[in-house]
Amino acid sequence: MNERSGPTTGTVEPPAGGGRMARATEVFVAHRNLLFTVAYEMLGSAADAEDVLQETWLRWMKVDLRQVRDQRAYLVRITTRRSLDRLRAMSRRKEDYVGSWLPEPLLTAPDVAEDVELAASVSMALMIVLETLSPTERAVFVLREAFGISHDEIAAAVGKSPAAVRQIALRARRHVDARRPREEVAPHQARAVLESFQAALETKDLQSLLDVLAPQVVLISDGGGVKRAAPRPITGAGKVARFIVGGLGKAQVALTTDHTVVNGNPALILRVNGEIDGVIAVRVEHARITGLYYVRNPQKLTRVESETPLTLT
Numbered sequence: 001m002n003e004r005s006g007p008t009t010g011t012v013e014p015p016a017g018g019g020r021m022a023r024a025t026e027v028f029v030a031h032r033n034l035l036f037t038v039a040y041e042m043l044g045s046a047a048d049a050e051d052v053l054q055e056t057w058l059r060w061m062k063v064d065l066r067q068v069r070d071q072r073a074y075l076v077r078i079t080t081r082r083s084l085d086r087l088r089a090m091s092r093r094k095e096d097y098v099g100s101w102l103p104e105p106l107l108t109a110p111d112v113a114e115d116v117e118l119a120a121s122v123s124m125a126l127m128i129v130l131e132t133l134s135p136t137e138r139a140v141f142v143l144r145e146a147f148g149i150s151h152d153e154i155a156a157a158v159g160k161s162p163a164a165v166r167q168i169a170l171r172a173r174r175h176v177d178a179r180r181p182r183e184e185v186a187p188h189q190a191r192a193v194l195e196s197f198q199a200a201l202e203t204k205d206l207q208s209l210l211d212v213l214a215p216q217v218v219l220i221s222d223g224g225g226v227k228r229a230a231p232r233p234i235t236g237a238g239k240v241a242r243f244i245v246g247g248l249g250k251a252q253v254a255l256t257t258d259h260t261v262v263n264g265n266p267a268l269i270l271r272v273n274g275e276i277d278g279v280i281a282v283r284v285e286h287a288r289i290t291g292l293y294y295v296r297n298p299q300k301l302t303r304v305e306s307e308t309p310l311t312l313t
Contacts, residue, residue, distance in 0.1 A: 020065065027071050028060055034072070034147075035079045037122070037310045041142045042083040043090065044103035044127050046303050052082045073153050080139055080157040087135040098225030100233060102293055103127040104300040105262045105279045106308040112264040113187055118312050119264030120184075121146040124281040124293045127263070128220070129179045133172055140165055141172040147312055183285045190284045191259070191266045197282065197289060198257050198268060204248050209241040214288040219243065224297030227278070240292065262304065269304060279304055 028035075035056060039049035056078045068074045094101050103124060113119050120126060121142075130138050139158050143149040144165075151169070155162045193212060200208035219240045223229030228247070234240050248255065256271045260279075268280040279301065283291030295301065 021061065024061055024063070024065060027065070028057055028075065031072055031075050033309045033311045034313065035075055036308075037312065038076060038079050038142065038147065039083045040106070040310070041121060041127070041130070041146060042080070042139055043087055044131065045090070045300075046104045046106060046308065047299075048086055048090065049083075052079060052086055055082045073149075076143070076147075076149065077153070077157040080143065080154075081159075084135055084139055084158065087138065091135070098223075099229050099231050100220045100222050101131070102220060102222035102295050102300070103131075103263075104303060105267070105281060105295050106303045106310070107306060108261055108264050108310060109307045110261065112310055113261050113266075115264070115312075116184075117146075118310060119187075121312070122263045122310060123265050123283075124263050124267075125181055125283040125291055126176070128291075128293065129176050132179065133175060136160070137168055137172040137175070140168045141176060144169045145173065145176075181283055181285055181290070185284045187266060189287070190282070193284045193287060193289060194259070194266045194268065194282055198259070201244065201248070201257060201268075202255075204245050206241055206245050209244060210237050212289055213237040213240060214285065214290045217288075217290055217292065219292040219294065221294040222297050222300065224299060226298060227296035229294070229296055260304070264310070276301055276304065 032053070035053055036049055039052040040046060043049055043052070056075065059078050059082075060075060063074070065071070105124065106122070108122075112122070130141070133141060136158055140154055143154045143157065144151070151162045151165045154169075155165045158165065160168065196208070196212045199205075200212060215237050216235060217237050217240050219230065219234040221229035230243060234243055254273050255277075256274075258269045258271070260267050260269050262279055262281050265281065267282070269276060270278045270280065278294055278296040281293045281295075282289050283293075
């Protein structure tokens with residue numbers, strides 16, 4: 001659902017005729033941020049998540065509310081099914097994508113950063129790990145781990161038995177735990193590391209970059225075939241630092257960097273001659289950067305100037 005075609009809040013009336021539409025609209029709006037968060041965590045794309053919400057809204061408006069015992073669960077079920085369909089279609093689309101694919105970064109409100117569970121569940125680092133799961137594994141993991149939805153409800157949403165869902169959840173959790181950051185870093189610690197990286201970036205100081213990067217740091221850049229980016233991930237502090245300094249050295253432009261909060265975590269917005277050129281998110285462990293995620297694809301930078309509300313409830 002987008003803002004132009006989506007529902008607006010309405011007056012609560014008996015669920016009949018126009019009153020039924022108003023009541024259905026009110027319920028949908030009340031859960032909209034939750035449904036968007038579910039779809040975004042499953043898809044990694046705000047644009048696709050909005051499309052899923054539009055499909056969910058159209059399906060919801062045909063439902064007889066008198067037959068729905070748990071409206072939240074019903075809406076989450078519709079959103080999950082639509083997200084799964086789109087996720088499978090996206091996997092084919094990503095096969096033709098030019099270069100590395102990164103999630104679409106979202107400018108988030110300060111309260112997202114303060115919610116440890118929410119910030120962790122939408123962090124770029126975790127979203128990238130989720131890309132390595134199958135569509136069903138990703139749906140089960142997101143619904144169970146992020147939103148605490150019961151195995152029975154998940155089973156109804158993904159078309160599996162509760163026993164199968166438990167096995168999928170266990171397998172997905174083990175897969176993610178083996179790849180997610182092992183250390184939880186407080187926001188102020190991540191900001192301090194990011195400030196050091198920012199200073200090294202602005203001065204193009206190779207040694208300062210090496211000091212803030214972990215030896216096996218991985219840089220993933222996403223230009224979508226439109227902007228310059230590394231065609232494959234770059235591993236190793238030396239290679240990453242030289243790639244960054246080399247790229248900045250070639251740019252005969254005015255480059256500025258500003259701190260922001262993307263996906264609930266500290267990040268940098270890079271501007272060239274005053275225009276947004278990209279967003280850099282980081283993964284920090286043991287006071288050094290172990291992951292750099294640089295999104296330059298213009299189609300993925302539409303959500304970094306206005307806040308996107310997210311919620312797990």
